[in-house]
Amino acid sequence: MESTAPAPADQVTDEDVRAWLAATAERIPVRVKEVALDALDGWGADPATGAISPRDGGFFTVEAMEKHATVHGSISHTNYPIIVQPDMGTLGILMKDLGGVPHVLMQAKVEPGNAAGAQLGPTVQATWSNRDREVPYLAYFTDPGDRRIIADVRQSEQGSWFFRKRNRNVIVEVEEDVEVLDGYRWLPLRQVYALLAEGDTVNTSACSVLSCLPFSVLGAAGAATGDAGGDAGAGFRSALLRSCEPGAPARHGTTEILSWLSRARTYGDMNVERIHLKDAGMWHVSEGRLTHRQFQFFEIVGADIDLGGDRWTQPMIRTAADGLVVFLVRNIGGVLHVLVNSVFEGGYVDVAELGPSLQCVPSFYDELPPDAYPRFLKELKEADPAQIHFETKVTDQADIFQAASSRYVIMETDLELEGSGDGYGDFRWVTVGQLAELNRHSHYLNQQSRNLLCCLQSMCVSD
Amino acid sequence: MESTAPAPADQVTDEDVRAWLAATAERIPVRVKEVALDALDGWGADPATGAISPRDGGFFTVEAMEKHATVHGSISHTNYPIIVQPDMGTLGILMKDLGGVPHVLMQAKVEPGNAAGAQLGPTVQATWSNRDREVPYLAYFTDPGDRRIIADVRQSEQGSWFFRKRNRNVIVEVEEDVEVLDGYRWLPLRQVYALLAEGDTVNTSACSVLSCLPFSVLGAAGAATGDAGGDAGAGFRSALLRSCEPGAPARHGTTEILSWLSRARTYGDMNVERIHLKDAGMWHVSEGRLTHRQFQFFEIVGADIDLGGDRWTQPMIRTAADGLVVFLVRNIGGVLHVLVNSVFEGGYVDVAELGPSLQCVPSFYDELPPDAYPRFLKELKEADPAQIHFETKVTDQADIFQAASSRYVIMETDLELEGSGDGYGDFRWVTVGQLAELNRHSHYLNQQSRNLLCCLQSMCVSD
Structure with missing residues (x-):
């Protein structure tokens, strides 16, 4: 147990945080061993449907x-195949x-899918499966009382899986100790953003x-004044702010x-239907993997997990x-605009969400000509x-993805690029403020866009 | 075909509109004859599931x-039982x-469930089932071009059925003829609101x-000035504005x-699952009705419909x-507040929506003591x-409900009433502006609340 009084902001360096994450990873070593999916201890396939679930539910x-x-x-x-889970999760800061x-209470989070050890996670990262355990700080979010709620919105997961x-993504401000x-x-928000740029460090x-933080609480207001210089970087930053x-x-x-978006959805x-896993004709369990x-x-594999002595088995997704994941951005009349695409993924609650300009697995195209x-x-x-x-890297949810990571890029362009019709999307230029406004509500920004919005916000407060 | 130039506003009286609706009802007489649900021409029950559907799909x-x-x-x-239908409908004005x-283009709409004949419907009331027919004016909404879009949001239907x-609820402004x-x-918006108060007249x-109209386009701005008097009605109206x-x-x-709402949903x-109709144990088809x-x-009955010579058969809901349906309202510091409830209905896309203060079938309680x-x-x-x-009456969707109508009431109170826990709801006071802000997005106001919001808006522009 550390002191209840947080250290002043200037006493925790980036190096301190890295050392803290490394020490946590050392203290809680992760070992993941692949086992056959059809011989996974405590899990079984329903003979009628093929659905793979834990024998004790949950x-x-x-x-x-x-x-x-x-x-x-x-x-x-x-x-x-898709993952089905009651949507009762709480992610709270x-x-x-x-x-x-502004400071945020972060945890050093060790998860089976984190190749690089511990990462910075939110104060609470609680899904239904662990609601029977005591989750520290959860009550601040389930019962915030009179505390100021800065953001509270149910956000989607990746609709392909x-x-x-x-x-529930929620940020609560505390005034008390x-x-x-x-x-x-407790880390300064600015420091979390700085560490985000290091890659695979902020989960x-x-x-x-x-990404749900309103611009007004980012602490970026003063930054605009340092922007009087005429060089290109300053112009970009001014347009971003x-x-x-x-x-x-x-x-x-x-x-x-x-x-x-309403027209796209309507x-x-x-048309999406849940079907029996055994009726997903092109998929089968072969050599212990659903492939x-x-x-x-991607494959779904069986994993035998040891997280610092805590042992369990579960299926994991191996991409x-x-x-x-890329946002193209463009300065339009002194205001930075972001190119969003209407993305249709089968797992979305409401048909389509606003996705990045580009979201793909580049190696799929290594052998193909550019027009493909x-x-x-x-x-x-x-x-x-x-x-x-x-540019940074963000690890996919490490409680289910096995060491999956994506490269996130903010890239400037002077091309027009709007429109649709070539089979790849339908694109619109929007401001960061519009993204933030929509992000107060469910079913607008997909997970990849939210991560990119977080990157854009980090650029607002960086030095 | 009438003239393309709309008549000036002052030339169409409420009496003219009533006469127009009556003439339409006379020209397109409606006859609905009950037939056995299990002998409905063109419809059949799936032997495996019990699902009742048209043999030709759609x-x-x-x-x-x-x-x-x-x-x-x-x-x-x-x-x-519930109605399942692809959500491709367009309701456009x-x-x-x-x-x-401000004028709106309304149609005199005759539908099988309208007991009182024709009602005022939106310019376009198109569901998937009639997309193969030519729907007049639909292209203004599917492809609005550069026209100003005043509102565009996918709104829920009643989640119990x-x-x-x-x-898709959409309002498009035209400048051209x-x-x-x-x-x-073309009717003045103000006249549509006046007719709303007559009951079972605006569908x-x-x-x-x-209900999706922003306050700024209601044309109510000038009304506040006539409000200087000190009587109670003026105080109410001022608080409403x-x-x-x-x-x-x-x-x-x-x-x-x-x-x-996020906490309530999370x-x-x-838990809601679609099940086979034949597994809905307390329901069965008896004497040709699903009951x-x-x-x-409620019952689901078979209907043989003749709408001015256009004949078809379909199941209909008989409540x-x-x-x-009631909104309690209260003047809090000179600002009228509306008491909303978090309503959980199985058919909602996102668990719960903001419902009225009270939404019930009063006759169910006729024989019961007030504490029930x-x-x-x-x-x-x-x-x-x-x-x-x-106070008014609004007919439920008359393409599927058989002469179902609800009484809508705006009732003032000076009671506090917030809170939850007695099994009937969880209530919050919100402003009309907050309701309108949320109503720009899907899954917030349920259908009953939207109708009440429309009533509140009508009170803003009434004389």
């Missing part, structure tokens, strides 16, 4: 969905003003919650953006290769380094 | 859902400024779309309201008795007439 079930879609001019009909500096799964338990630390749950303001001049009004013609008969998109690339992959590969304003 | 299917919920302190486990007065059904087809008329689809303003002082901040513990074995909640009433029914029955500021 946690999650591996089932399947069938998706038939005619969107963006192309028809797809496919089925694949406690926030506190210490000496005029999770069926209509949402977690809070006991800081072992494994937790995706933390990014998702932080202007873009965060709620009333910034936008290419499209918010009602117009809402209408665009006429997008996507596609033809392509190696074929790391992902790439998803849109903007070619532009990214040919980008001048000066166009890349931010 | 339209809708009668299936069932099972709902297990622990909310507001009470446990319920129940199953009942064209709007136009004529001589400084429809499974995750939404319709629009050909006015037979059966359609529920029109109410739902109109202040409440509509986006920044009006509210009992709870909007983030606080969002958080309250921890409300409602509950014990209680008469046991008319409903009652749902909350606020006693207060309503004992209300002083001066507390009732607005």
Whole structure:
């Protein structure tokens, strides 16, 4: 147990945090051993449906969905395994003003899918499966009392792997002293953002919650004044800060953006049904793994996990290769705009969400000619380094993905690029403020966009 | 075909509109004959599941859902039939400024469930089932081009009868001349609101779309000035107009309201599954009707319909008795507040929505003592007439409900009433402006609340 009085902001260096994460990883060593999915201790497949679930209920079930879609001019009909789980999860961050500096209570989180050891997680990262355990600090979020709620919104998980799964993302401000338990630390928000840039250090749950922070509490207000210089970087930063303001001049009004998404959802013609896993024809369990008969998109494997002596078994998702997630940004009249795509994934609650400009697995296209690339992959590969304003890596949910990580990029362009119809998407320029406004509500920004929004916010407060 | 130039506002009286509706009803007589549900021409029951659907697909299917919920302190486990339909419907209203007065293009709509003949419907009331027909004016909404979109949001249907059904509610402003087809008329918005008060005259689809109108386009701005008098009615009206303003002082901040709903949805513990109709144990087809074995909640009956010579058959819902839908309102510091409840219905996409203060079938309680009433029914029955500021009747969707109508009431109170825990709900005071802000997005206001919001808006512009 550490002292209840948090250390002043200037006493915790980035190096301290890295050392703390390393010490935690050393104290709680992770060992994940692959075992056959069909021989997973405590789990079994339903003979009638094929669904793989824990014998004592809870946690999650591996089932399947069938998706038939005619969107963006192309028809797809496919089925694949998905994770089904009650959407009772809480991802919460406690926030506190210490000496005029916004701080967040972060935990050093060790998870089976974290290749690099411990990462910074939110104060609470509680899913239904662990609600029977005592989760520290959970009561601040389930029963906030009179405390100020800074954000509270149920956000989606990745719609390609999770069926209509949402977690409550919530930020609560405390004014009173809070006991800081072992494994937790108050960190300046600015420091968390700085560590985000290091890659695979701030976990995706933390990014998702932080993306819900209103611009007004970022502590970035003073930063705009340091921006009088005329160089290109300063112009970019000025345009970014202007873009965060709620009333910034936008290419499209918010009602117009809402209408665009409403039309996509209504006429997008996507039909999704949960089906029996055994009816997902192209998938089968082979050599102890649930795998596609033809392509190696991803596999579901059995894992025997030892987390510092805490042992259990579960299925985990093993992706074929790391992902790439990109926001193209453009200065339109002094206001930075972000290019969003309407993304249709079978697991979304409401058909389509606002996704990044580009979201793909680049290695799938290694052997293919550029005209087979998803849109903007070619532009990214040919980008001048000066166009890349931010870059990091974020690990996918490490409680179920096995060492999956994506490269997140903010890339400037001067191309127009709006529109649709080539089978890859339908794109619109929006301001950061519009993204933040929509992000107060469920079913707008997908997980990848929220992580990128968190990156943009971090650029607002960086030195 | 009428002239393309709409008549000036002052040339269409309420009496003209009534005569137009009556003439339409006379021209398109409606005859609905009950036939046995299990002998419905063109429809059949799936032997394996019991699902009742049209043999040629499309339209809708009668299936069932099972709902297990622990909310507001009470446990319920129940199953009942529901309507399943792809959510591709469009409810659209064209709007136009004529001589400084906002007008809406309404149609005289004849539907099988309209007991009183024709009602005012939106410009477009198109569900998936009639998308193969040519729907007049639909292209203004599917492809609005550069026209101004005033509102565009997918809104829920009643969650007790429809499974995750939404319709796109959209309002588009036109500046150009629009050909006015037979059966359609430009009416001043103010006149539609006046006719709403007459009861069973403006249909529920029109109410739902109109509820999405931002306060700024209601044309109510000038009305506040006529409010200087000190009598009680003027004070009420002044508080109502202040409440509509986006920044009006509210009992709870909007983030606080969002958080309250987010917690209800996350921890409300409602589980809903679609089940086979034949597994809905308390329901069976008896004497040609799908009916509950014990209680008469509602029945699904077969209908042979003749609408002015257009003939078809379909199942229809016959409710046991008319409903009652009430917003309690209270002047808090000069700003009218509305008491909303968090309502859990199995058919909602996102667990719970903001419902009225009271929503019930009063005749169910005729034989019961007041302490068995749902909350606020006693207060309503004992209300002083001066507390009732607005009252009307709205017919439920007349394409599927058979002559079902609910009484809508705006009732003032000076009681505090917030809170939860007695098994009937969890209540919060919100401003009209907050309701309107949330109503820009899906899954917040349920259908009954949207109709009441439309009533409140009508009170803003009434003389």
